[in-house]
Each structure stands twice: as structure tokens, then as C-alpha cells.
Amino acid sequence: xPCYFAIIGAKDNPIYEAEFTNPHLNQFPPELKELNPFILHxxxxxxxxxxxxxxxxxxxxxxxxxxxxxxxxSSSNSNCYLGKIDHFYGLAITGYLSYGNMKFVMVHxxxxxxxxxxxxxxxxxxxxxQEVHELYVKTLMNPFYTLNEPITSPVFDGRVRxxxxxxxxx
Amino acid sequence: xxxxxxSVPNSSTGSKKSLKAxxxxxxxxxxxxxxxxxxxxxxxxxVSQLCTDYERDFVKVNNQLFLMxxxxxxxxxxxxxxxTALPRCESLxxxxxxxxxxxxxxxxxxxxxxxxxxxxxxAFSLFLDENPLSDFVELPMDAAKELWYSNILCGVLKGAxxxxxMDCDVFFTSDVLKGDQTTELRVKLNxxxxxxxxxxxx
Amino acid sequence: xxxxxxxxxxxxxGLVYQRDFVPNAPRLSSNEYLILAGTLQGIVAIASQITPxxxxxxxxxxxxxxxxxxxxxxxxxxxxxxxxxxxxANGAPLGSFLGPDYFxxxxxxxxxxxLKHVTTDQNSxxxxxxxxxxxxxxxxxxxxxxxxAVAVAENLLRKTYCLYADYVMKNPFxxxxxxxxxxxxxxxLGTLVKQL
Numbered sequence: 001x002p003c004y005f006a007i008i009g010a011k012d013n014p015i016y017e018a019e020f021t022n023p024h025l026n027q028f029p030p031e032l033k034e035l036n037p038f039i040l041h042x043x044x045x046x047x048x049x050x051x052x053x054x055x056x057x058x059x060x061x062x063x064x065x066x067x068x069x070x071x072x073x074s075s076s077n078s079n080c081y082l083g084k085i086d087h088f089y090g091l092a093i094t095g096y097l098s099y100g101n102m103k104f105v106m107v108h109x110x111x112x113x114x115x116x117x118x119x120x121x122x123x124x125x126x127x128x129x130q131e132v133h134e135l136y137v138k139t140l141m142n143p144f145y146t147l148n149e150p151i152t153s154p155v156f157d158g159r160v161r162x163x164x165x166x167x168x169x170x
Numbered sequence: 171x172x173x174x175x176x177s178v179p180n181s182s183t184g185s186k187k188s189l190k191a192x193x194x195x196x197x198x199x200x201x202x203x204x205x206x207x208x209x210x211x212x213x214x215x216x217v218s219q220l221c222t223d224y225e226r227d228f229v230k231v232n233n234q235l236f237l238m239x240x241x242x243x244x245x246x247x248x249x250x251x252x253x254t255a256l257p258r259c260e261s262l263x264x265x266x267x268x269x270x271x272x273x274x275x276x277x278x279x280x281x282x283x284x285x286x287x288x289x290x291x292x293a294f295s296l297f298l299d300e301n302p303l304s305d306f307v308e309l310p311m312d313a314a315k316e317l318w319y320s321n322i323l324c325g326v327l328k329g330a331x332x333x334x335x336m337d338c339d340v341f342f343t344s345d346v347l348k349g350d351q352t353t354e355l356r357v358k359l360n361x362x363x364x365x366x367x368x369x370x371x372x
Numbered sequence: 373x374x375x376x377x378x379x380x381x382x383x384x385x386g387l388v389y390q391r392d393f394v395p396n397a398p399r400l401s402s403n404e405y406l407i408l409a410g411t412l413q414g415i416v417a418i419a420s421q422i423t424p425x426x427x428x429x430x431x432x433x434x435x436x437x438x439x440x441x442x443x444x445x446x447x448x449x450x451x452x453x454x455x456x457x458x459x460x461a462n463g464a465p466l467g468s469f470l471g472p473d474y475f476x477x478x479x480x481x482x483x484x485x486x487l488k489h490v491t492t493d494q495n496s497x498x499x500x501x502x503x504x505x506x507x508x509x510x511x512x513x514x515x516x517x518x519x520x521a522v523a524v525a526e527n528l529l530r531k532t533y534c535l536y537a538d539y540v541m542k543n544p545f546x547x548x549x550x551x552x553x554x555x556x557x558x559x560x561l562g563t564l565v566k567q568l
Contacts, residue, residue: 141207141306143214144221144313153308200475202468244548249468249537251503255479255530258503333504368383368505369417369486 001109001118002028003168004036005160007136008103009148012044015102016151020164028109032091040105043086043093047105050082051097080133081126092118096129102136104129128167135159189267193275196253201276210305217319228316235318239325247330250276258334262359265336266294269327269357278302282355293358295343301353309347318342320353327357335363373514373521375565376495378532379405382549383505385413389552393565394513412487412509416499419487449478453527456568467538467560474534481526489522491515498522500529508532528568535560 002022007015017037021027028036086093088107096104106125110118139145139156151157217235224230250273259265266284274280280302286295303320318324324340331338339358344350376397380389387409392399400408452475466474481488483501490497496516500508508529512521539557540546546554 138306141211141214142308143211143218143306144308144310155308199471200469202470245541247504248502248506248533248541252530252534252537253469253475255475255482257480257482366383366505368501368503369420 001169003109003164004028004040004107005132005164006037006040006105007132007151008040008044008105010101011148012041013148014150015148016156016160018157018160018164020161020169022165022169032109036107039088039091039093039107042088043095043105044103046085047082047095047097047103050085050095081122081129083122084120087118090118092120094120094125094129096126096133098133098136104132104136124167128163131163131167132160135163189271190275190281192254193272196272197276197279200253206302206305210302213303213322214307217317221313221317226312228313232316232318232321235321236325236328239322239327240329241325242322243326243329243331244333245329246277246326247333250330251334262291262294265331266296266357270296273330286354286356288358293356296355296357298353298355301346304347307347314348318345319347320345323355327355331357332363335366337361337363373512373516375510375528375568376513377509377511378561378565379409379507379509379511380532380536380552381409381413381507381509384549385410386549388550389557391558391561393562397513409509412499412507416487416501416507420485423485450481450526450530451478451523452476453524456524456527456531467535468542469534469538474531479530489525491517496521496525498525498529500526500533502533506533506536508536528564531564532561535564 003020004017005020006017009015014037019028019033019036027033080096080098082095082097084092085095085105090110092108092110094106094108098104108118108120108125135156136151139151139153140147142153145151145153216238217231220231220234221228224234253276254272256268256272259268270282270284274282274296280298280300282296282298284294284296286297287293298320301320303323307319309317309319313319318341321342324342327340328338331340337360339356339360341356342354343356344352344354346353374394376394377390377392379387382388387406390402390405481500482503483499486501487499489499493515495514496512498510498512500510502508510525510529510532512525516522535557536552539560540552540554541548543554543556546552
């Protein structure tokens with residue numbers, strides 16, 4: 001299934017975007033393709049609501065009883081993944097929030113031909129986000145990259161696409 | 171008592187350790203360490219700030235890095251000698267070995283390969299397989315042509331060698347950051363400053 | 373026997389550091405110290421020229437052709453003196469040096485044929501010089517010709533060199549070749565000598 005992925009900065013500015021499709025599968029319909037950025041930005045409001053909630057994960061996680069941003073007892077980034085946060089006419093939108101308030105969001109499309117609903121495979125989507133997060137941190141370590149600026153590095157782009165191929169559009 | 175090519179005197183047993191084991195020991199047991207990422211980020215922020223300050227005139231940035239390195243090298247050589255008490259090198263071959271196996275090991279924990287000797291044995295290259303200064307770094311498009319990102323290393327070597335009375339030219343000839351196959355640092359000995367060698371030595 | 377004075381002389385023969393450790397000992401004026409440093413520099417140079425070949429310690433005459441790049445420098449090994457001013461005894465850190473001591477191997481002296489040791493009827497003077505041309509000089513309160521005392525002094529002066537590398541050369545505000553006014557160096561050198 002095709003996906004549209006974007007990293008949105010702290011000031012809601014786009015940092016990076018990419019569309020993952022697989023030639024053997026169907027593509028985003030052209031009219032939808034242009035809408036993708038809008039759909040993503042529309043769901044940012046929901047994401048920002050979620051970030052202040054105690055249990056933002058869609059899957060009912062237990063454990064930490066403090067708010068998401070205050071969950072300093074959790075050393076892993078497992079609670080950065082917010083799961084499915086929104087939907088739009090059969091498209092699902094998932095989100096991931098880094099501790100630096102970078103928003104990683106993605107539009108998942110189902111198979112438009114048979115009209116079956118989108119199924120988000122939480123496990124692989126989550127690991128995709130976590131790995132992209134790691135790549136993002138590495139980009140941040142590059143002294144020539146400025147925080148909140150668009151990522152232009154072809155290396156980053158290549159690695160993200162390779163990840164998507166492995167985990168999302170297989 | 172005389173030490174062989176590769177050895178450094180060792181007291182208690184009277185045995186001889188190789189230069190490599192000697193440096194490993196100093197690195198492991200005698201040198202205080204800092205976090206590598208902090209080090210890399212500090213150097214990175216210096217370089218990128220210089221690029222901004224010099225309005226992306228990378229020739230100037232290279233020179234400035236070299237100069238900073240030169241000042242470091244002049245001071246660092248004392249630390250190196252205090253730590254190792256190595257005798258004066260009798261040939262450039264020995265110098266190259268001490269620089270790669272001992273100096274780079276103690277200060278950066280890497281051991282560059284020595285090679286590419288000139289026919290007159292007065293110049294050699296150090297091949298840096300890994301460069302702790304440039305982890306995470308991707309050069310921006312405009313810098314990829316002119317900027318020698320790790321140019322500070324040239325300055326350090328130049329300064330340090332000059333303090334032990336060797337007048338050298340030190341420069342990079344290739345860098346993996348620029349898309350080259352290897353990172354090659356060239357050291358060329360111009361002359362030994364004989365007049366400045368302290369009395370009491372040859 | 374105690375250390376009365378430690379001097380540091382830069383490579384051009386200028387006195388850059390002088391400190392007395394015995395409060396009531398007769399002192400030289402600062403000008404006299406400057407002259408002493410300059411004279412010492414000259415004497416070391418002359419001594420290295422007039423030392424007979426048979427007494428030279430660098431073994432140049434015996435090594436032929438320099439086939440072993442490092443081998444023909446067979447300056448005498450100075451034995452390592454264990455707890456001499458080992459600074460971790462009181463938990464104080466050793467600057468950039470790890471472990472219980474600055475070094476724990478014997479080392480070859482760089483001073484192959486120069487002046488190392490002068491004895492008068494009142495005190496002894498020990499010289500340690502580095503590859504970069506700096507001279508560290510220690511003056512003891514009693515005369516001695518004991519080889520052990522010379523070795524102790526050499527060890528002490530190499531440790532002084534370690535302190536110099538850490539607290540003088542790594543002080544970004546210290547200008548090379550200029551007089552040393554570094555409080556940390558003073559402090560650590562004081563501790564080192566006190567623990568002797």
C-alpha cells in the first residue's frame with residue numbers, strides 16, 4: 001500500500017517529505033496525491049492534543065501514569081509512537097512524536113481497487129518510525145545541518161526510502 | 171643497552187615492548203578520556219561556525235583550522251613527550267611510525283596506515299581509515315569542493331613536529347567526505363632545524 | 373635532603389619559572405636567578421661539546437650507520453621511582469593522567485651527553501631537558517653524588533614536566549616561552565614536592 005510520509009518541525013514547518021509506493025501495487029490516485037500534505041497537516045491538531053494526554057498511544061498502554069512529555073522514567077522511545085491518530089475517507093494517518101517535538105506523520109492508503117479498509121501494521125510502522133527517528137538524530141549530529149531546516153541530504157533520503165521498502169511497501 | 175627498531179625500553183623486566191603495545195598501554199591506563207560524541211560535536215560546531223563567520227570562504231576556513239591546529243600542536247607535543255618520554259627519532263620512517271602508532275593512538279585512539287613514501291624518503295602519507303572528527307558529517311554542496319573538514323589535524327602535526335625541530339609541510343590530499351576513496355594526509359619533511367636542537371643531543 | 377628550588381628554563385635560555393620550597397634558605401635575587409638560568413644554558417651547551425666521546429651516553433660511536441633508527445640512542449634508562457609524589461594517595465586527580473602515577477616505567481633520558489648534575493659543597497643541581505629544549509632544574513638542600521638521588525631527581529623532574537604539559541601548556545591563556553604564572557601549576561608542583 002502506498003504511503004506518504006513527512007517530518008514536520010516544531011513550528012509546523014515541513015522538514016522532509018517522501019512518498020513510498022511500490023510499482024507492483026497501486027499508487028495514490030492523482031487527485032489524492034495533491035491532497036496528501038493537507039490531510040497530514042489537518043491531523044497535526046489531533047497530534048498536538050494527544051501529546052498532552054496521559055496515554056496517547058492508541059493501544060492501551062499501561063505503566064507510566066504521568067503525561068507523555070513528562071514520562072522521564074521511560075528511557076526508551078517506545079512511547080513516542082502514537083499509533084493511528086486520524087482517518088480521512090478511508091485513509092489512515094499515523095503519528096510519532098520525538099522528544100524534541102518533531103512530528104513524524106504518515107498517510108497510509110488502502111487498496112483502492114477492492115475498497116478494503118486500511119490495515120495499519122502497528123509493529124512494522126512503529127519500527128519504521130523508530131528507525132527514521134534514529135536517522136533523524138544522526139542528521140542532527142551533522143554540524144552543517146541546522147535544527148528546523150529542511151533535510152536535503154540525499155543520504156538521509158536514500159536510507160529512509162530503503163527503510164520504507166523494507167518495512168512498509170514490501 | 172640499546173633498543174631495537176620497534177621497541178621502547180621497559181624497566182622492570184628489562185624486556186622490550188613493541189611501540190604498539192606501549193601506546194596501547196598509555197591509551198588504556200594513563201590517559202583520561204572524554205565522550206567521543208561531545209568531542210565530535212564540539213569540533214563540528216567550530217567548523218560550521220567558522221564557515222558562517224568567514225561567509226563560506228572555505229580557503230580562509232582551511233587556513234584558520236590549520237592555524238588553530240598549529241597552536242594546539244605546539245602545546246600538545248609537550249604532553250605527548252611527558253607521557254611517552256620517547257627518544258628522538260633517527261629517521262623519518264621512525265617518525266611516521268611514532269606519529270601513527272603512538273600519537274594518533276594516544277590522542278584519538280586510531281592508528282592510520284603509513285604509506286605512499288616518496289622516492290627520496292622525505293614524504294609519506296597517513297591513511298585515516300576512521301576519522302573521529304568527521305563522524306556524522308556530510309559536507310554541504312558548496313563546501314564539498316574546497317573545505318578540508320579535518321584540516322586541524324594538519325596544523326597539529328605541523329606544530330608538533332616543528333617543536334621537535336622538524337620543519338614539515340602537512341596537508342590533506344583526499345578525504346572520504348569529498349567522495350574520495352581514502353582520507354590521505356601527506357607529511358613532507360623540508361629540513362631538520364639543526365641549529366635549534368637542544369645542546370646535549372645529536 | 374629536600375628540594376630547595378625548582379627552575380624552568382625555556383629553549384632560548386630565559387628563566388620562565390622559579391620557586392623556592394625551603395622558607396629560610398638563603399635566596400638569590402630574581403636578577404641572579406635570571407643570570408643563573410642564562411649561564412646554565414651556556415654551560416649545558418659547552419659541556420655537551422667538550423664531553424669526551426668515551427663518556428658520551430648516546431652510543432653514537434658504537435652504533436654504525438644508523439641501521440636501527442632508534443637503536444643507536446642508547447641513553448641510560450632512568451629507573452622508575454615508585455611512590456615518589458604519587459598524587460592519588462590523597463585522592464587528588466592527576467589532571468589528564470589516569471592511574472596512580474604519571475608513568476610507571478623506566479624511561480630513557482633525552483640528555484645523552486649534556487650536563488645532568490652539578491655538585492657543590494652546599495647543594496646539588498639536577499638538570500632534565502626535553503626534546504623541545506625546555507630545561508627543568510632542581511636544586512637540593514644538600515650535596516649528593518649518589519646515583520639514587522640523581523634518579524629520584526630525574527623522576528621528580530619528569531613529573532614536573534607532566535604537570536607543565538597539563539597545567540601550563542594546556543592553559544589557553546599561557547603564551548609559549550613567556551614566564552609561567554599559572555596558579556594550578558604552582559599548586560600541583562607544591563603538592564608534588566611536599567610529598568617527596
